[in-house]
Amino acid sequence: MDTMEAIKSRHSVRRFADRPVEEEKLLQVLDAARQAPSWANLQCVRFIVVKDSAAKRRISELSYVDSFFAARGYKTNPSQVALAEAPLVIVACALPNQSGDIRGQQYYMTDVGLAAENLLLAAHNLGLGSVFVSIFEEKPLAELLDVPAYISIVGLFPLGYPLHEVSGVTPRKPLKETVFYDKWQG
Numbered sequence: 001m002d003t004m005e006a007i008k009s010r011h012s013v014r015r016f017a018d019r020p021v022e023e024e025k026l027l028q029v030l031d032a033a034r035q036a037p038s039w040a041n042l043q044c045v046r047f048i049v050v051k052d053s054a055a056k057r058r059i060s061e062l063s064y065v066d067s068f069f070a071a072r073g074y075k076t077n078p079s080q081v082a083l084a085e086a087p088l089v090i091v092a093c094a095l096p097n098q099s100g101d102i103r104g105q106q107y108y109m110t111d112v113g114l115a116a117e118n119l120l121l122a123a124h125n126l127g128l129g130s131v132f133v134s135i136f137e138e139k140p141l142a143e144l145l146d147v148p149a150y151i152s153i154v155g156l157f158p159l160g161y162p163l164h165e166v167s168g169v170t171p172r173k174p175l176k177e178t179v180f181y182d183k184w185q186g
């Protein structure tokens with residue numbers, strides 16, 4: 001698939017078919033994520049691939065954060081089913097002290113974001129689907145996966161074959177609302 005076509009046709013996938021992901025395709029997705037740019041090329045991002053069904057169910061439970069969702073009237077995280085249903089979940093972690101910390105901005109989040117987009121596009125290119133899940137209870141998740149306290153867990157990516165054909169993509173603001181020339185025009 002052409003790069004622009006992949007960018008324009010990618011969309012979040014939250015329901016998965018009961019079909020495993022071939023190891024070769026998983027490795028291609030992880031390799032694409034690994035190739036992302038990073039602060040000073042320090043490559044602070046790490047991935048944990050979770051295939052165990054009980055662990056995925058627990059991850060799914062941990063993606064419902066009461067203080068976030070109940071306050072907004074949601075009974076589930078929109079991706080809660082996806083985390084249990086997908087044949088695997090990629091857990092994206094980062095070493096915050098191996099990235100930039102400038103003007104109070106922690107660039108390990110950016111590093112993970114760039115890896116995430118590569119991951120999502122590579123998955124889409126291979127006929128797979130995924131979604132960036134950022135809302136979860138980090139402490140119990142870290143305990144479940146033996147992640148030490150100095151590592152930050154930034155995102156969860158259920159990965160699998162989409163259950164449905166999705167027609168159309170999520171709308172975006174038009175370019176004229178998001179791009180200014182020469183000066184800020186707010």
Ligand SMILES: Cc1cc2nc3c(=O)[nH]c(=O)nc-3n(C[C@H](O)[C@H](O)[C@H](O)COP(=O)(O)O)c2cc1C
Nearest residue numbers: 010011012013077078079131132133134135169170
């Ligand atoms: C940083 C980030 C965090 C996100 N967290 C969640 C999440 O916790 N749960 C969820 O269902 N979707 C989550 N999403 C997915 C967005 O809702 C989705 O990308 C957006 O609505 C645009 O839709 P699209 O990906 O289909 O283009 C997240 C996306 C990003 C970039």
